[in-house]
Amino acid sequence: MRKIIALASGLLFSFGLIISDMVNPARVIAFLDVTGDWDPTLGFVMGGAITTASIAWIIARPRKSAYFGGTIPPMPTQPVDRNLVTGSAIFGIGWGLVGICPGPAIVAMSFGKWEVAVFIVAMMAGMALYNFGWFKLPKLGLGPA
Amino acid sequence: MNPDWINAIIGGLMIGTATGILMLGNGRIAGISGILGGWIGSSKPSDWAERALFLIGLLAAPLVYYASNSVPQITVTNSFPLLVIGGLAVGIGTIMGSGCTSGHGICGNSRLSKRSIVATLTFMATGGITVAALNYFA
Structure with missing residues (x-):
């Protein structure tokens, strides 16, 4: 059942991105272009x-475990830290440069465009670089990482 | 065809429902960078299969959709350096910052997580500045 849920969620998520045209990088850049033709x-x-997702969180509130196993994810306990802010800032720069974030990147692979393929390879390389600890923030004395 | 903003709201409701199904059903946050990053890194086999199935769902939906609908025109830069730098930044940044537009922007914000609100404001701000800078210099 968990596998069916995972597949169904991926399909629905993807249909949502397609119907809303968020698979189109130009559309995303036009949103970020607040000083231009917004x-x-x-x-x-x-x-x-956020509307439907918050309804799901309200349903989840009295529950400790998910319907098909596992726990309802607890609120993150880490504080707002340097990695969160720096990482999000770096992500935003990449997002603004090309107009693609991870979800639409995967959905847009079906367009068969080389541009999307190059972006995905670079994105996965970036994830691997960070996961394997090859990319670290330099110590700048900005507080705990 | 509906006006764009109606499609946007309908699409958004679907995306939010998809994250809700995954969270209520499997106890997972539907953050694409987290799912993809965990899939690339090591994870338990059952966990790996669930991540893979979610990603297959993402990949399969457009193939189903475009079998009966026209493929829309998408516009993306054809600058190789821009694509590589942008991709690397999105990859490194989303893993370092523990989330992207889905994990922080939708899942986290909808439960009023302080970390997600800060993350979203940060990537929206640097994204906006980057687009403004590109327009100014290019």
């Missing part, structure tokens, strides 16, 4: 997504 579409997508 396109609020991504804001509507986020608003819709």
